[in-house]
Amino acid sequence: MGILQVQDVNKSFGGLKALHNVNLDVEEGAVHAIIGPNGAGKSTLLNCFVGRLKPDTGSVMFNGTSLLGIAPHEINQAGVARVFQTPEIFGDLSLIENVMIPTFAKRDGAYTVNAWGRIDQAAEIREKAEHILEDVGLAEKQEMHANSLSRGDKRRLELAMCLVQEPKLLLLDEPTAGMSRADTNNTIDLLKRIGERGITKIVIEHDMHVVFSLASKISVLAQGTVIAEGAPEEIKGDPRVQEAYLGGAHL
Numbered sequence: 001m002g003i004l005q006v007q008d009v010n011k012s013f014g015g016l017k018a019l020h021n022v023n024l025d026v027e028e029g030a031v032h033a034i035i036g037p038n039g040a041g042k043s044t045l046l047n048c049f050v051g052r053l054k055p056d057t058g059s060v061m062f063n064g065t066s067l068l069g070i071a072p073h074e075i076n077q078a079g080v081a082r083v084f085q086t087p088e089i090f091g092d093l094s095l096i097e098n099v100m101i102p103t104f105a106k107r108d109g110a111y112t113v114n115a116w117g118r119i120d121q122a123a124e125i126r127e128k129a130e131h132i133l134e135d136v137g138l139a140e141k142q143e144m145h146a147n148s149l150s151r152g153d154k155r156r157l158e159l160a161m162c163l164v165q166e167p168k169l170l171l172l173d174e175p176t177a178g179m180s181r182a183d184t185n186n187t188i189d190l191l192k193r194i195g196e197r198g199i200t201k202i203v204i205e206h207d208m209h210v211v212f213s214l215a216s217k218i219s220v221l222a223q224g225t226v227i228a229e230g231a232p233e234e235i236k237g238d239p240r241v242q243e244a245y246l247g248g249a250h251l
C-alpha cells in the first residue's frame, strides 16, 4: 500500500471538469512524476493534496490518514511539504533565518521576532538550518538577504525550507522552471541526493530531461484523466502519451 493513495478524485470549476476519477498510488521512497500538457489538471491535483482545494468527491489518504477537510498547516505537520512554482521566501530576511522559520512555525505555530527585528536564534535550530543550507549548496551565502539570490538559488532556498521540516512527502511543482541547463542539472543532482534520505517525492514537471532523470514512476494526466501510468521506459514508448502530451511528437 502506497504512502499516498488517491481514489476517484473529481474536481470541477463551474462547468469545467478539471479532474475526472483520478486514482494514484504513490509508493514510499518513490519519485513519482505527474506529467501532462498545459491545463491537464496537474496543479489542481497537487492543490488537493495540500488543502488548497477540496475535491468534489473522492479520497486522498496519506499514511492512512485522510488529508481532506484538514487545514494546510495540519497537512504540513503530518509530514507533507510543498515547493511552489514561484518560491515563497522571506526576501528581507537572511537565508539562515528563512530556513529557521519553518522549524519555529512547526514547533510553535509561529516564529518570534526580538526587539531588533531579528528572529530568535535558538542554537540547535540554527545548527540544523546551517546543515541544510550546506546540503543545498548555499552555506556560503547564509547571511545574505534572500532577495539578492538568483532565481535558481531562490528555489534551492525554498527546497531547504522544506527539508528542514523533515517531511515524509515532498511535493515539487516544476522544480526547474525558468532555470538554465546548468542550474537544472544541479537541481537534478540535488534532488537525487535528497532521495538518499528516503523522502517520497511527487514531481510535476514539463522538462522531460528532468522527469526521466529522476522519476521511478510516471503518471500521465490529460484533460483531467490519468491516461497512462508506469515506469519511465513504458511511458516513453506509449503512443497514447505521445499523442496526448506532444501531439504525436516523440518524448
Ligand SMILES: Nc1ncnc2c1ncn2[C@@H]1O[C@H](COP(=O)(O)OP(=O)(O)OP(=O)(O)O)[C@@H](O)[C@H]1O
Binding pocket: 013, 016, 018, 036, 037, 038, 039, 040, 041, 042, 043, 044, 045
Ligand atoms: N481556480 C480555478 N478556477 C477555474 N478554473 C481553474 C482553476 N484552477 C484551474 N482551472 C482550470 O482547470 C484546468 C486544469 O488546470 P491546472 O492548472 O490544474 O492544469 P496544469 O496541468 O497544472 O497546467 P499547467 O501545466 O499549465 O500548469 C485548466 O483548464 C484551468 O484553466
